[in-house]
Amino acid sequence: MTALATVTTASFAYALRHGDDNLILAQRLGEWISRAPELESDIALGNIAIDHLGVARTLLTYAGELEGAGRDEDTLAMGRTERQFTNLLLVEQPNGDFAATMARQLFVDAYQVGLWEALTSSADATLAGAAGKAIKEASYHLRHSSAWVVRLGDGTEESHRRMQTAVDGLWRFTAEMVTPDDVDDEMLSVGVGADLAALRTPWNERVGAVLDEATLAMPDAAFARLGGRNGLHTEHLGHLLGEMQWMQRTYPGMSW
Amino acid sequence: MTAPTLLDRVVDEVGRVVDPEIPVLTIADIGILRGVIVDGDRVTVTITPTYSGCPAMDAIRADVADALDRAGCTDGEIRTVLAPAWTTDWMSDEAKAKLVAYGVAPPRHGRLRHQPVLCPRCRSGSTRTVSEFGSTACKALQVCGSCGEPFDRFKEL
Structure with a gap:
């Protein structure tokens, strides 16, 4: 393969994985609609979901253009199987209780604030443009998730217990966000991608400060679960896709 | 008095397109409308979303297309740009x-x-x-x- 072809393949994989992260998280958050503990939370989660979906649409459309095989955002979202999705394992984890959803969101928001900030200076103008919009939204999301983690962690005995359980339960999926693979290395070397290793300390500081204020303990480093970037997922993704893709699988190409 | 040019008609019609969620504001008021370029018969309208996932963008794009039709434009393109990122300071x-x-x-x-x-x-x-x-x-x-x-x-x- 020529060097140019390698970079194009990596560019496609790079846009695709970040598109997948946002698509799958949007789908998870959407599951809360009409089920959140209060109306304001219902609206908030719907709003956050739609921000992630917007980022996903931009990135999946761009991934399709980079691939040049005629796949658009819809084909990529609805026409791939579980092993072809390259999202982080964290974003496909079930909503659990409200504490688990807020812990997952805090972890992702703290990561995306750093990721988008880094990508605003990407040599790729489309990624830089998408990141320039997403950074503003991610900062807003982080404020929301941080406030909830503090409120529940520093709340009643029961809310504290549940918040700590949520943090502990999802901790093993957090290292994957800042563990670079070949695609990340390739994209970093050509000035397009973010330096994931450099995001680790700021992530720890952001999350650590919130957990501290929430009177929650930061878990010890756990065995890191990896695999999402290679399409090796937890059992939950298949169920999520089954629901998300059902209509297009049953009636291929149907539209409103 | 000279007849309005294509640019005048396009600016007038597109300038009246409102945000479907906040119908007292036009897309120019909010800063969604970024530019109108007329090159001969070809018209390019550039818009930018407020939020990445703003669901009103599809409706706004359709309304701009209708406005171009009303202005008598036969060769129009509506481009969506993400940079510079929209800000309320506009x-x-x-x-x-x-x-x-x-x-x-x-x-x-x-x-x-x-x-x-x-x-x-x-x-x-x-x-x-x-x-x-x-x-x-x-x-x-x-x-x-x-x-x-x-x-x-x-x-x-």
Whole structure:
């Protein structure tokens, strides 16, 4: 393969994985609609979901253009199987209780604030443009998730217990966000991608400060679960896709 | 008197397209409309979303296409750009006044974000945020401590 072809393949994989992260998280958050503990939370989660979906649409459309095989955002979202999705394992984890959803969101928001900030200076103008919009939204999301983690962690005995359980339960999926693979290395070397290793300390500081204020303990480093970037997922993704893709699988190409 | 040019007609028609979620503001007022270029018969209209996932963008794109038809444009293109990222600082004072009249607290300009959010009905500054998220991506829920009125606040971005 020529060097140019390698970079194009990596560019496609790079846009695709970040598109997948946002698509799958949007789908998870959407599951809360009409089920959140209060109306304001219902609206908030719907709003956050739609921000992630917007980022996903931009990135999946761009991934399709980079691939040049005629796949658009819809084909990529609805026409791939579980092993072809390259999202982080964290974003496909079930909503659990409200504490688990807020812990997952805090972890992702703290990561995306750093990721988008880094990508605003990407040599790729489309990624830089998408990141320039997403950074503003991610900062807003982080404020929301941080406030909830503090409120529940520093709340009643029961809310504290549940918040700590949520943090502990999802901790093993957090290292994957800042563990670079070949695609990340390739994209970093050509000035397009973010330096994931450099995001680790700021992530720890952001999350650590919130957990501290929430009177929650930061878990010890756990065995890191990896695999999402290679399409090796937890059992939950298949169920999520089954629901998300059902209509297009049953009636291929149907539209409103 | 000379007949209006294609550019005049396009600017007039596209300039009247309103945001479907906040119909007192045109897309130019909000800063969604970024530019109109006429090159011979070819018209290019550039728009930018407020939020990445703003669901009104599809409706706005369709309304701009209708406006181009009304202007007699036969060769139009609507381009969506993401950079520079939209900011509420692009909103004019006139647009902010229209928002207040509509009952929505306008976004505070960059330098003034430490100032209190004023109630659009009684102008009191003793208001508080009920939820950081509201009826649309660009709004938050606020309530006035003086008159007790709940209202939407256009979020600063």
